[in-house]
Amino acid sequence: MPRKDSSERVPKDAPLSIVILAAGRGTRMQSDLPKVMQPLAGAPLLSYVLELAAQLEPAMTYVVYGDGAERMREHFANAPVHWALQAEQLGTGHALLQAMPAVPDNHRVLVLYGDVPLLRIESLRELIAVAGGRNLALLSAAPADTTGYGRIVRGARGALLRIVEERDATARERSIREVNSGVLLAPAGLMRKWLGQLRPRNAQREYYLTDVVALALRARTRVVAVMADDAAEVQGVNDRLQLAEAEAEYRRRRARALMSQGVTLIDPARLDVRGEVTVGRDVLLDVNVVLHGPVHLADRVRIGPNCVLANASVGPGTVLYANCVVQNAQIGGGCEIGPFTRLRPHARLADGVHLGNFVEVKNSVIGERSKVNHLSYVGDSEIGSRVNVGAGTITCNYDGANKWRTEIGSGAFIGSGCMLVAPVKVGDGATIGAGSTITSDAPAGKLTLARSRQVTIEQWERPIKRPPKP
Ligand code: UD1
Numbered sequence: 001m002p003r004k005d006s007s008e009r010v011p012k013d014a015p016l017s018i019v020i021l022a023a024g025r026g027t028r029m030q031s032d033l034p035k036v037m038q039p040l041a042g043a044p045l046l047s048y049v050l051e052l053a054a055q056l057e058p059a060m061t062y063v064v065y066g067d068g069a070e071r072m073r074e075h076f077a078n079a080p081v082h083w084a085l086q087a088e089q090l091g092t093g094h095a096l097l098q099a100m101p102a103v104p105d106n107h108r109v110l111v112l113y114g115d116v117p118l119l120r121i122e123s124l125r126e127l128i129a130v131a132g133g134r135n136l137a138l139l140s141a142a143p144a145d146t147t148g149y150g151r152i153v154r155g156a157r158g159a160l161l162r163i164v165e166e167r168d169a170t171a172r173e174r175s176i177r178e179v180n181s182g183v184l185l186a187p188a189g190l191m192r193k194w195l196g197q198l199r200p201r202n203a204q205r206e207y208y209l210t211d212v213v214a215l216a217l218r219a220r221t222r223v224v225a226v227m228a229d230d231a232a233e234v235q236g237v238n239d240r241l242q243l244a245e246a247e248a249e250y251r252r253r254r255a256r257a258l259m260s261q262g263v264t265l266i267d268p269a270r271l272d273v274r275g276e277v278t279v280g281r282d283v284l285l286d287v288n289v290v291l292h293g294p295v296h297l298a299d300r301v302r303i304g305p306n307c308v309l310a311n312a313s314v315g316p317g318t319v320l321y322a323n324c325v326v327q328n329a330q331i332g333g334g335c336e337i338g339p340f341t342r343l344r345p346h347a348r349l350a351d352g353v354h355l356g357n358f359v360e361v362k363n364s365v366i367g368e369r370s371k372v373n374h375l376s377y378v379g380d381s382e383i384g385s386r387v388n389v390g391a392g393t394i395t396c397n398y399d400g401a402n403k404w405r406t407e408i409g410s411g412a413f414i415g416s417g418c419m420l421v422a423p424v425k426v427g428d429g430a431t432i433g434a435g436s437t438i439t440s441d442a443p444a445g446k447l448t449l450a451r452s453r454q455v456t457i458e459q460w461e462r463p464i465k466r467p468p469k470p
């Protein structure tokens with residue numbers, strides 16, 4: 001009879017060490033990228049697990065990583081974690097063992113999987129509560145599709161017996177609906193003992209962490225399973241299909257969160273929210289909008305279909321019509337933008353600005369109530385207030401080697417089809433005739449033209465086609 005485990009109990013508020021298993025090769029992904037570096041809503045899977053871990057304020061977090069995953073360490077160089085190398089991928093039990101030398105016996109150890117990114121913090125807290133200082137606690141779930149998961153095997157009276165991996169399961173065991181999420185918590189001393197007893201006697205010849213359940217029960221440690229309310233949170237990501245499913249779940253969550261904050265979504269399934277997004281009241285988002293935080297949308301902002309905003313703030317009451325792309329830009333209140341406007345890094349629009357179709361603005365400030373309505377490029381410029389820039393006007397900011405600035409004073413009127421060859425200044429209230437190529441400063445309040453005069457050739461005759469030679 002194995003020795004009873006009771007001697008290795010710890011206080012129920014013993015310090016928490018978290019170990020994140022992230023060394024698996026991720027063969028099923030068919031990718032050169034380590035699996036936990038695959039992007040979910042634009043950020044690596046592992047970043048979500050690290051975020052969850054941080055919220056639990058552990059004494060320490062360890063990440064077990066694999067050979068050749070140095071890039072991953074570099075990516076998370078600033079994360080407050082210790083790294084443990086698992087040189088050979090001999091299974092999840094073996095992976096945990098690589099971090100255990102650093103974990104003191106009087107800690108509780110919580111195991112998270114780097115490929116299970118959508119856990120809810122509430123479920124983890126509940127697990128920690130039921131584990132106390134003496135139990136082995138695991139998070140289970142009952143997803144609609146159980147493919148690939150370990151199954152929770154229970155006895156006739158419902159007592160937990162062990163976890164069986166799908167590949168090792170009998171047909172009957174495979175029909176079990178309750179699956180293992182991979183999340184596990186136990187006193188560290190006990191965990192160490194069980195890990196030492198693991199044997200790779202299974203289809204994959206691996207040291208399965210899941211076998212600690214049967215070992216714990218044999219030593220009469222209580223094993224408690226907490227069933228996640230929502231199976232979606234335990235979703236593991238092993239292949240591209242599951243990655244897409246996790247993305248869909250993440251999308252649903254973010255959409256629900258925005259609606260609960262009072263945002264109108266024309267179709268919650270056709271909105272992607274990534275990173276931090278803050279909103280005012282009565283914001284409306286039409287279909288196929290992508291918000292890549294940090295994004296702030298003030299009161300009554302309306303975003304039309306197919307707009308992409310990354311690192312942007314939009315002032316109250318502003319409307320973006322369909323198909324605008326905004327990256328690293330600030331938009332004031334009461335503006336009308338688009339359709340088909342592109343705001344590139346360091347575009348700053350004051351209140352009441354109108355930008356229309358096929359207008360591109362980069363590294364420029366546009367003052368209050370100014371309008372650039374059609375087919376223009378504004379780059380490295382400072383435009384005052386109430387300026388009107390006619391259709392097809394270009395700030396020629398690049399001479400092939402350097403970028404130069406264009407300044408346009410308040411109240412100026414730039415006719416259509418002008419080339420403003422920087423460095424150049426247009427004074428307040430100046431008017432520039434259509435089709436001008438402005439190469440020197442244009443004075444305030446005056447009309448400046450820079451184009452050849454129109455001539456008509458009276459005697460000119462249009463050539464006619466000669467008849468072919470016989
Ligand atoms: C594992 C569980 C299964 C559970 C499922 C939940 C085991 C044996 N099985 O299966 O019961 O239902 O997760 O998603 O634990 N890893 C290493 N080193 C290794 C092997 C794996 O670090 O040698 C890491 C992987 O990077 C991954 C995690 O451990 O983050 C899980 O490994 P994976 O191979 O995905 O196990 P599953 O087959 O999903």
Ligand code: MG
Nearest residue numbers: 115236237238
């Ligand atoms: Mg997995």
